Amino acid sequence: MHKSKLFIALLGLGILPFMGLAQNKKDTPPANWYNLDYKSDGVMGISTEKAYELLKGRKSSPVVVAVIDGGVDVQHEDLKEVVWINKKENDDNGKDDDNNGYIDDKYGWNFIGNPNGENVNHDNLEVTRLIAKLEPKYISVLPTTPLSEAERREFVAYQKMVSDYTSKMDEAQFGDLNYGRLKQEIDRMISKIGKEPKDITKEDVGKFSADSDGQKLALRVTKKEVDDKSFEKFYEELKEGVEYYSNQVKYHLNKDYDPRRIVGDNYEDANERYYGNNDVKGPDADHGTHVAGIIGAKRNNNIGINGVADNVEIMAVRVVPNGDERDKDVANGIRYAVDNGAKIINMSFGKGYVYNKKAVDDAVRYAMEKDVLLVHAAGNDGKNIDIHPNYPTKYYTDSLNAVMGEAKAWITVGATAWKQDEDLLASFSNYGYKSVDVFAPGVSIHSTMPDNKYKDQQGTSMAAPVVSGLAAMLRAYYPQLSAEEVKQIILKSVAKVDQKVKVKQEGSSKRVYLDEISVSGGIVNAYNAIVEADKYISVNKK
Structure with missing residues (x-):
């Protein structure tokens, strides 16, 4: 997966955002x-x-x-x-x-x-593809269902995949919702300030008056982020975060999405x-x-x-x-x-x-x-x-x-x-x-x-x-x-x-x-x- 998964804690959002240096130091x-x-x-x-x-x-x-x-x-x-x-x-x-x-x-x-x-361009995570392949075989398996030794190993692996997949999907949906809301509020802030993101200064953010609870949260996030970077850079990182979680939900973890038809090969033929x-x-x-x-x-x-x-x-x-x-x-x-x-x-x-x-x-x-x-x-x-x-x-x-x-x-x-x-x-x-x-x-x-x-x-x-x-x-x-x-x-x-x-x-x-x-x-x-x-x-x- 060529998008780096580097996460930092971003103020009080309680989510794991996509962008930002893991070390996150001002120097x-x-x-x-x-x-x-x-x-x-x-x-x-x-x-x-x-x-x-x-x-x-x-x-x-x-x-x-x-x-x-x-x-x-x-x-x-x-x-x-x-x-x-x-x-x-x-x-x-x-x-x-x-x-x-x-x-x-x-x-x-x-x-x-x-x-x-x-x-x-977009494709699934491997865990998504594996679940999509194995789910029809194992979704209805019960403790009493007879399985061969090989099938039992595969079933145990499948159960681990499902647990991992569920955790990833929960995080992705949570991130998609929260990042989307945060961006909406910051877009509203940009509109009220009346400047392009590249022209917005730390002083502009400091003078801004929030008019709702959602915008107050967005303002707190923005103030902390522009303390050691430009508003423009913060906004670009935010957009990448929105895109990342959106892609997770739409493509990476979507079991119904399969872009391989574009390639047109016989995918099962590794030779x-x-x-x-x-x-x-x-x-x-x-x-x-x-x-x-x-x-x-x-x-x-x-x-x-x-x-x-x-x-x-x-x-x-x-x-x-x-x-x-x-x-x-x-x-x-x-x-x-x-x-x-x-x-x-x-x-x-x-x-x-x-x-x-x-x-x-x-x-x-x-x-x-x-x-x-x-x-x-x-x-x-x-x-x-x-x-x-x-x-x-x-x-x-x-x-x-x-x-x-x-x-x-x-x-x-x-x-x-x-x-x-x-x-x-x-x-x-x-x-x-x-x-x-x-x-x-x-x-x-x-x-x-x-x-x-x-x-x-x-x-x-x-x-x-x-x-x-x-x-x-x-x-x-x-x-x-x-x-x-x-x-x-x-x-x-x-x-x-x-x-x-x-x-x-x-x-x-x-x-x-x-x-x-x-x-x-x-x-x-x-x-x-x-x-x-x-x-x-x-x-x-x-």
Whole structure:
């Protein structure tokens, strides 16, 4: 699901709103903080600029990084020079010039569209799709109903899904109602003030006189929010909150909504490879464009931002809708990226349920065989994913969910903030002693947005591309390294922090060290990684 689920408590509403920084602090870091160095700059970045000082004068080779996401604006001013171009394809001639099965795939491929140019925008959550499939079979099951062992396991899983689904729907309906009412009152406030949202000041809000209980509540909310941000920004966040909960009710949790007809494939055939279209931007490329910029926005061009990697080609692979991605599309996205030359695949998506794990596992094995590094976001639920998996995972499993092996060139990434204090771990970030490999900056990350825009976003979705960018740096300057060697260098060179951080555990807050909630016990560091790579090469690659 490519919309970050970052929730904060918003005054006395008693609901969990969509927008806002989890840390929600008035102080903000430098826009490029994730590339900065703690000793030099006082923020917990990954020392990218310091690393490039070490790399001065060295040669590098371009590395293709696939961004499997919700779409990328490949014409963005700060990305167009670093996008992957399939030179074997002619421009939109309606032919498969390179005979790879995908017509006019100049910049990548879109697996959630059709040849007529229609695209899936909204889709369900996986739990919704699973319930819709299982409900006819199990809705009338009684304790006395005879079931096979396999059916009994499936029924128990179905009951858990229903409980989870009901909780999500209750929250969504509550949020939809309350956000809708709040926006109505604030729209009325805007009308009475008589200014556009961009022109409304903190003083305007302070002078406003509410004329009803609903408007008094809206005014209290607004006053608190504009204390540390502009009215315009607060209003944009409110609109996104309204849209988020509306989408939950209309699409994500609507068992009767099924957009798959748009794609027109045989959805149950996971071996089907060739469907979709070449529209890699799609109807909503916010998330994927932001991710792409973090990895490799053109460095030092006096435009926009500096990505982490300086010799990279971004391949756009669209599989993630506004809702949960489908396993068939994820598997095909991985295979497409591998077959077309990607050496790193960024996967800033995830979900709590899985439909066809075997299809994804097989694609991951294929990537491992082809020396491709997979980088996956840990997820934004503040949970221990050793216990509550965030799919896809690095573990291969059988039909009974028993672990049958592990993808060795796979990195799962949690998110951190810029201060070395107890709030260093982003409050939304998932964690796991076995399942999360490293942490990387994921709060208040400034990057590219469609149509030559830029914006701060936050999530493990932003932390993963920081690591993908670092991996691309290593593979560019040390092409002799394998994907697994790159992973080991990244994990071995993390910056360790002698500071306990807050995590949510069983409904309460607990303080732990990073090595208690991850494999490496630290935050990725580009400078350290270059030093470590030099050592490794001198010993092992003579």
